[in-house]
Protein backbone atom coordinates (compact mmCIF):
# COMPACT_ATOMS: atom_id res chain seq x y z
CA UNK A 120 0.00 0.00 0.00
CA UNK A 121 2.67 2.68 0.71
CA UNK A 122 3.43 4.85 -2.33
CA UNK A 123 7.02 6.04 -2.68
CA UNK A 124 7.93 8.62 -5.35
CA UNK A 125 11.47 9.42 -6.51
CA UNK A 126 11.74 13.08 -7.47
CA UNK A 127 14.43 15.56 -8.36
CA UNK A 128 14.05 18.04 -11.21
CA UNK A 129 17.79 17.74 -11.94
CA UNK A 130 18.42 15.18 -14.70
CA UNK A 131 20.81 12.37 -13.89
CA UNK A 132 20.50 12.70 -10.11
CA UNK A 133 19.95 8.95 -9.72
CA UNK A 134 16.14 8.69 -9.55
CA UNK A 135 15.67 5.80 -11.97
CA UNK A 136 18.60 3.79 -10.61
CA UNK A 137 17.62 4.17 -6.94
CA UNK A 138 13.91 3.57 -7.71
CA UNK A 139 14.66 0.32 -9.53
CA UNK A 140 17.09 -0.84 -6.82
CA UNK A 141 14.48 -0.26 -4.12
CA UNK A 142 11.76 -1.93 -6.22
CA UNK A 143 13.93 -5.04 -6.69
CA UNK A 144 14.82 -5.22 -3.02
CA UNK A 145 11.17 -4.84 -1.94
CA UNK A 146 9.94 -7.32 -4.56
CA UNK A 147 12.23 -9.99 -3.09
CA UNK A 148 9.86 -10.00 -0.08
CA UNK A 149 6.48 -8.60 -1.20
CA UNK A 150 4.70 -7.89 -4.52
CA UNK A 151 5.74 -4.45 -5.73
CA UNK A 152 4.71 -2.21 -8.62
CA UNK A 153 6.99 0.38 -10.17
CA UNK A 154 5.29 3.08 -12.26
CA UNK A 155 7.59 4.29 -15.02
CA UNK A 156 6.54 7.94 -15.33
CA UNK A 157 9.62 9.12 -17.23
CA UNK A 158 8.59 9.73 -20.89
CA UNK A 159 11.83 8.04 -22.01
CA UNK A 160 10.65 4.90 -20.16
CA UNK A 161 13.98 3.53 -18.90
CA UNK A 162 12.34 1.07 -16.49
CA UNK A 163 10.06 -0.28 -19.23
CA UNK A 164 13.13 -0.84 -21.42
CA UNK A 165 14.78 -2.67 -18.50
CA UNK A 166 11.65 -4.79 -17.98
CA UNK A 167 11.64 -5.82 -21.64
CA UNK A 168 14.96 -7.60 -21.07
CA UNK A 169 14.97 -11.02 -19.40
CA UNK A 170 15.19 -11.33 -15.63
CA UNK A 171 12.38 -9.16 -14.23
CA UNK A 172 11.13 -10.90 -11.06
CA UNK A 173 7.47 -12.04 -11.19
CA UNK A 174 6.77 -10.10 -7.98
CA UNK A 175 7.74 -6.84 -9.68
CA UNK A 176 5.07 -5.33 -11.94
CA UNK A 177 6.07 -2.48 -14.24
CA UNK A 178 3.35 -0.01 -15.25
CA UNK A 179 4.25 2.33 -18.12
CA UNK A 180 2.76 5.80 -17.72
CA UNK A 181 2.12 7.83 -20.86
CA UNK A 182 0.28 10.88 -19.58
CA UNK A 183 -0.38 13.02 -16.52
CA UNK A 184 -4.07 12.30 -17.19
CA UNK A 185 -3.74 8.65 -16.13
CA UNK A 186 -1.16 8.82 -13.32
CA UNK A 187 -3.67 9.17 -10.43
CA UNK A 188 -5.66 6.13 -11.60
CA UNK A 189 -2.46 4.11 -12.11
CA UNK A 190 -1.29 4.92 -8.57
CA UNK A 191 -4.70 4.07 -7.12
CA UNK A 192 -4.91 0.73 -8.91
CA UNK A 193 -1.36 -0.27 -8.01
CA UNK A 194 -1.80 0.70 -4.35
CA UNK A 195 -4.99 -1.36 -4.14
CA UNK A 196 -3.17 -4.39 -5.57
CA UNK A 197 0.37 -4.40 -4.16
CA UNK A 198 1.96 -3.75 -0.74
CA UNK A 199 4.49 -1.33 -2.29
CA UNK A 200 4.24 1.16 -5.13
CA UNK A 201 7.27 3.02 -6.45
CA UNK A 202 7.05 5.92 -8.92
CA UNK A 203 10.01 6.96 -11.07
CA UNK A 204 9.55 10.57 -12.21
CA UNK A 205 11.17 12.48 -15.04
CA UNK A 206 13.94 15.00 -14.44
CA UNK A 207 11.83 18.15 -14.75
CA UNK A 208 9.24 19.74 -12.52
CA UNK A 209 5.79 19.06 -13.97
CA UNK A 210 2.15 18.69 -13.10
CA UNK A 211 2.66 14.93 -13.24
CA UNK A 212 5.34 15.27 -10.55
CA UNK A 213 2.91 17.22 -8.33
CA UNK A 214 0.16 14.66 -8.84
CA UNK A 215 2.53 11.84 -7.89
CA UNK A 216 3.86 13.72 -4.85
CA UNK A 217 0.30 14.45 -3.70
CA UNK A 218 -0.40 10.68 -3.55
CA UNK A 219 2.88 9.65 -1.91
CA UNK A 220 3.48 8.32 1.60
CA UNK A 221 7.17 9.10 1.19
CA UNK A 222 9.01 11.19 -1.41
CA UNK A 223 12.66 10.26 -1.88
CA UNK A 224 14.90 12.98 -3.33
CA UNK A 225 17.98 11.36 -4.86
CA UNK A 226 20.92 13.73 -5.40
CA UNK A 227 24.57 13.55 -6.31
CA UNK A 228 26.88 15.46 -3.99
CA UNK A 229 26.98 18.37 -6.43
CA UNK A 230 25.68 21.89 -6.17
CA UNK A 231 23.15 21.71 -9.04
CA UNK A 232 21.61 18.51 -7.68
CA UNK A 233 21.39 20.06 -4.22
CA UNK A 234 19.69 23.23 -5.52
CA UNK A 235 17.20 21.18 -7.54
CA UNK A 236 16.47 19.02 -4.47
CA UNK A 237 15.73 22.19 -2.49
CA UNK A 238 13.33 23.32 -5.27
CA UNK A 239 11.51 20.00 -5.06
CA UNK A 240 11.29 20.35 -1.27
CA UNK A 241 9.55 23.73 -1.79
CA UNK A 242 7.20 22.05 -4.28
CA UNK A 243 6.42 19.34 -1.71
CA UNK A 244 5.56 22.05 0.84
CA UNK A 245 3.18 23.68 -1.70
CA UNK A 246 1.59 20.27 -2.35
CA UNK A 247 1.16 19.78 1.40
CA UNK A 248 -0.73 23.08 1.58
CA UNK A 249 -2.85 22.19 -1.44
CA UNK A 250 -3.75 18.73 -0.12
CA UNK A 251 -3.78 19.74 3.59
CA UNK A 252 -1.79 16.69 4.59
CA UNK A 253 1.74 15.96 5.64
CA UNK A 254 3.92 14.48 2.89
CA UNK A 255 7.11 13.01 4.41
CA UNK A 256 10.24 13.34 2.32
CA UNK A 257 13.87 12.37 2.63
CA UNK A 258 17.04 13.19 0.70
CA UNK A 259 19.10 10.25 -0.63
CA UNK A 260 22.74 10.82 -1.53
CA UNK A 261 23.54 8.86 -4.69
CA UNK A 262 26.50 7.92 -6.84
CA UNK A 263 28.74 8.65 -3.90
CA UNK A 264 32.18 7.16 -3.53
CA UNK A 265 32.29 4.19 -1.21
CA UNK A 266 35.84 5.14 -0.16
CA UNK A 267 37.07 8.68 0.48
CA UNK A 268 34.80 11.58 -0.54
CA UNK A 269 36.07 14.71 -2.29
CA UNK A 270 36.05 17.97 -0.33
CA UNK A 271 33.01 19.26 -2.31
CA UNK A 272 31.11 16.01 -1.73
CA UNK A 273 31.86 16.20 2.00
CA UNK A 274 30.71 19.81 2.15
CA UNK A 275 27.43 19.17 0.33
CA UNK A 276 26.55 16.01 2.22
CA UNK A 277 27.31 17.79 5.54
CA UNK A 278 24.95 20.64 4.59
CA UNK A 279 22.11 18.14 4.33
CA UNK A 280 23.08 15.83 7.17
CA UNK A 281 23.48 18.74 9.62
CA UNK A 282 20.22 20.41 8.59
CA UNK A 283 17.59 19.47 11.17
CA UNK A 284 14.75 20.63 8.90
CA UNK A 285 15.58 18.12 6.16
CA UNK A 286 15.55 14.38 6.71
CA UNK A 287 18.42 12.62 4.92
CA UNK A 288 18.92 8.87 4.53
CA UNK A 289 21.81 7.51 6.52
CA UNK A 290 22.35 5.02 3.65
CA UNK A 291 23.93 6.39 0.48
CA UNK A 292 23.64 4.70 -2.91
CA UNK A 293 27.25 4.30 -3.94
CA UNK A 294 28.60 4.53 -7.46
CA UNK A 295 28.87 0.88 -8.55
CA UNK A 296 29.33 -0.99 -11.80
CA UNK A 297 26.50 -3.34 -10.92
CA UNK A 298 23.99 -0.46 -10.62
CA UNK A 299 24.79 0.80 -14.12
CA UNK A 300 25.12 -2.72 -15.60
CA UNK A 301 21.58 -3.59 -14.47
CA UNK A 302 20.14 -1.36 -17.24
CA UNK A 303 22.19 -2.87 -20.04
CA UNK A 304 21.97 -6.48 -18.85
CA UNK A 305 18.43 -6.57 -17.43
CA UNK A 306 17.49 -8.60 -14.36
CA UNK A 307 18.27 -7.96 -10.72
CA UNK A 308 21.48 -7.32 -8.81
CA UNK A 309 20.75 -10.49 -6.82
CA UNK A 310 20.83 -12.61 -9.98
CA UNK A 311 23.87 -11.03 -11.64
CA UNK A 312 26.84 -13.19 -12.38
CA UNK A 313 29.98 -12.55 -10.31
CA UNK A 314 31.89 -13.46 -13.47
CA UNK A 315 30.46 -10.46 -15.33
CA UNK A 316 30.20 -7.80 -12.62
CA UNK A 317 32.58 -6.80 -9.82
CA UNK A 318 31.66 -5.95 -6.24
CA UNK A 319 28.30 -7.74 -6.10
CA UNK A 320 28.35 -8.51 -2.33
CA UNK A 321 28.90 -4.82 -1.53
CA UNK A 322 26.23 -3.78 -4.02
CA UNK A 323 23.74 -6.19 -2.42
CA UNK A 324 24.61 -4.98 1.09
CA UNK A 325 24.08 -1.39 -0.08
CA UNK A 326 20.58 -2.02 -1.45
CA UNK A 327 19.58 -4.15 1.54
CA UNK A 328 20.58 -1.27 3.87
CA UNK A 329 18.51 1.09 1.70
CA UNK A 330 15.47 -1.24 1.79
CA UNK A 331 15.71 -1.61 5.57
CA UNK A 332 15.95 2.14 6.08
CA UNK A 333 12.93 2.78 3.82
CA UNK A 334 10.89 0.21 5.78
CA UNK A 335 11.95 1.80 9.09
CA UNK A 336 10.95 5.25 7.83
CA UNK A 337 7.55 4.03 6.59
CA UNK A 338 6.96 2.39 9.97
CA UNK A 339 7.88 5.57 11.84
CA UNK A 340 5.60 7.62 9.54
CA UNK A 341 2.70 5.22 10.14
CA UNK A 342 3.24 5.31 13.90
CA UNK A 343 3.22 9.13 13.91
CA UNK A 344 0.04 9.17 11.85
CA UNK A 345 -1.77 6.58 13.99
CA UNK A 346 -0.58 8.43 17.08
CA UNK A 347 -2.20 11.60 15.76
CA UNK A 348 -5.53 9.85 15.19
CA UNK A 349 -5.59 8.11 18.58
Ligand SMILES: Nc1ncnc2c1ncn2[C@@H]1O[C@H](COP(=O)(O)OP(=O)(O)OP(=O)(O)O)[C@@H](O)[C@H]1O
Pocket residue numbers: 129130131132133134135136137157204205206207261262263292293294295296298299302
Ligand atom coordinates in the same frame (compact mmCIF):
# COMPACT_ATOMS: atom_id res chain seq x y z
N1 LIG B 1 24.71 4.39 -8.01
C1 LIG B 1 25.11 4.41 -9.29
N2 LIG B 1 26.19 3.71 -9.68
C2 LIG B 1 26.60 3.72 -10.98
N3 LIG B 1 25.98 4.44 -11.94
C3 LIG B 1 24.89 5.17 -11.61
C4 LIG B 1 24.39 5.19 -10.27
N4 LIG B 1 23.31 6.00 -10.23
C5 LIG B 1 23.14 6.45 -11.47
N5 LIG B 1 24.09 5.98 -12.31
C6 LIG B 1 24.23 6.28 -13.75
O1 LIG B 1 24.07 7.69 -13.92
C7 LIG B 1 23.18 8.00 -14.99
C8 LIG B 1 21.96 8.77 -14.47
O2 LIG B 1 21.30 7.97 -13.52
P1 LIG B 1 19.70 7.83 -13.49
O3 LIG B 1 19.17 7.53 -14.84
O4 LIG B 1 19.37 6.90 -12.38
O5 LIG B 1 19.30 9.33 -13.09
P2 LIG B 1 17.86 10.03 -13.21
O6 LIG B 1 17.76 10.99 -12.09
O7 LIG B 1 16.80 9.01 -13.30
O8 LIG B 1 17.99 10.79 -14.61
P3 LIG B 1 16.79 11.48 -15.44
O9 LIG B 1 16.49 12.77 -14.73
O10 LIG B 1 17.40 11.70 -16.79
O11 LIG B 1 15.63 10.56 -15.42
C9 LIG B 1 22.83 6.65 -15.63
O12 LIG B 1 23.71 6.45 -16.70
C10 LIG B 1 23.08 5.64 -14.52
O13 LIG B 1 23.47 4.37 -15.04
Ligand SMILES: [Mg+2]
Pocket residue numbers: 134135136157161203204205206
Ligand atom coordinates in the same frame (compact mmCIF):
# COMPACT_ATOMS: atom_id res chain seq x y z
MG1 LIG C 1 15.31 8.77 -14.70
